[in-house]
Amino acid sequence: ALTIGIVGLPNVGKSTLFNALTRNNVLAANYPFATIEPNVGVVNLPDERLGKLAEVFGSARILPATVSFVDIAGIVKGASEGEGLGNQFLANIREAEAIAQVIRVFDDPDVVHVDGKVDPRSDMETINTELILADLQTIEKALPRLEKAVKLKQKEAAELAAVQAAQQVLERGDTIFSSITSDKLELGYLKELSLLTAKPFIYVFNVDDAVLGSPERQAELRELVAPADAIFLDAKLEADLVELSEEEAREMLEMNGQEESGLDQLARVGFHTLGLQTYLTAGPKEARAWTIRQGDTAPQAAGVIHTDFQRGFIKAEVVHFADLIEAGSMAEAKAKGKVRIEGKEYVMADGDVVEFRFNV
Numbered sequence: 001a002l003t004i005g006i007v008g009l010p011n012v013g014k015s016t017l018f019n020a021l022t023r024n025n026v027l028a029a030n031y032p033f034a035t036i037e038p039n040v041g042v043v044n045l046p047d048e049r050l051g052k053l054a055e056v057f058g059s060a061r062i063l064p065a066t067v068s069f070v071d072i073a074g075i076v077k078g079a080s081e082g083e084g085l086g087n088q089f090l091a092n093i094r095e096a097e098a099i100a101q102v103i104r105v106f107d108d109p110d111v112v113h114v115d116g117k118v119d120p121r122s123d124m125e126t127i128n129t130e131l132i133l134a135d136l137q138t139i140e141k142a143l144p145r146l147e148k149a150v151k152l153k154q155k156e157a158a159e160l161a162a163v164q165a166a167q168q169v170l171e172r173g174d175t176i177f178s179s180i181t182s183d184k185l186e187l188g189y190l191k192e193l194s195l196l197t198a199k200p201f202i203y204v205f206n207v208d209d210a211v212l213g214s215p216e217r218q219a220e221l222r223e224l225v226a227p228a229d230a231i232f233l234d235a236k237l238e239a240d241l242v243e244l245s246e247e248e249a250r251e252m253l254e255m256n257g258q259e260e261s262g263l264d265q266l267a268r269v270g271f272h273t274l275g276l277q278t279y280l281t282a283g284p285k286e287a288r289a290w291t292i293r294q295g296d297t298a299p300q301a302a303g304v305i306h307t308d309f310q311r312g313f314i315k316a317e318v319v320h321f322a323d324l325i326e327a328g329s330m331a332e333a334k335a336k337g338k339v340r341i342e343g344k345e346y347v348m349a350d351g352d353v354v355e356f357r358f359n360v
């Protein structure tokens with residue numbers, strides 16, 4: 001499954017955030033037969049289109065797309081030395097598709113900071129240094145083999161050059177992800193190495209009211225982690241929000257000057273960072289969003305519903321959400337010529353409302 005791994009120093013609020021993520025467990029409610037791993041938290045991807053779609057089709061229920069987070073405990077300063085990052089840690093983080101790094105910004109004399117003071121830049125560097133050192137070890141181990149393979153013409157010289165370029169970035173103290181554009185890194189050649197810092201990063205700043213209400217302070221923190229995405233939330237507030245009814249939660253957010261909960265933000269930004277998009281299906285039973293990758297074709301999209309749909313794919317009846325809503329009904333959209341018949345080569349667009357035709 002597509003999961004985002006949560007990392008961070010001790011005492012930055014990871015467990016608090018993670019509890020909010022698991023309390024909010026939507027899987028259990030929406031997908032009663034899904035197995036839920038104890039270290040996985042799932043959030044709904046907020047999607048206003050589903051409500052409107054449900055109105056058009058008279059759908060009995062709404063099933064949004066979800067984003068999963070996995071708790072990756074166990075990173076501290078010096079973790080990559082000696083025994084190296086723990087095996088379990090490495091296995092967990094390698095499986096994650098993206099990394100959300102929680103950084104403490106809140107000040108609280110009752111909560112000890114492992115390095116003695118609240119310093120977002122230093123925290124970020126501590127974590128990234130460990131990941132960078134782990135990647136450097138991976139590269140150093142791989143290089144002799146790669147050099148030999150290039151000599152024997154079993155591999156392209158360009159692959160060796162790409163790995164060496166990555167090594168330079170890491171030696172400079174930068175992550176691969178933050179240097180992809182600036183250093184023109186060839187990710188394709190690096191795939192095989194499964195480098196930790198080549199994964200997309202999201203920075204989650206755990207802040208207090210003062211920062212939640214300060215665009216200036218947020219801009220400074222954003223600057224610190226650019227070009228990676230940043231979100232700002234108060235983990236304690238998030239933990240409280242999931243205990244409330246929808247109505248109460250909205251009021252509490254308003255009181256804190258927020259339009260959207262941190263968990264919703266995290267789901268949205270995570271979804272985007274993972275390069276995902278959704279398409280929609282609707283009928284009297286349910287209006288539902290399905291997760292696909294940007295660039296997926298119609299048969300691939302059908303495969304997300306059922307592998308048989310992909311195998312037996314014939315065609316897709318597609319109307320864009322905006323066109324459907326403007327028309328007001330499926331029949332009216334058809335009458336206006338807004339419903340297209342698409343074949344195997346069709347590349348899906350975000351917000352396509354689809355019905356698949358297939359052989360079984």
Ligand code: GDP
Binds near residue numbers: 234236
């Ligand atoms: P972890 O070690 O990163 O998992 O951190 P925890 O989630 O266990 O949090 C460490 C301590 O900080 C706990 O006592 C939390 O209640 C507290 N804490 C977490 N988030 C916040 C926050 O946003 N504000 C304040 N004041 N305290 C927080």
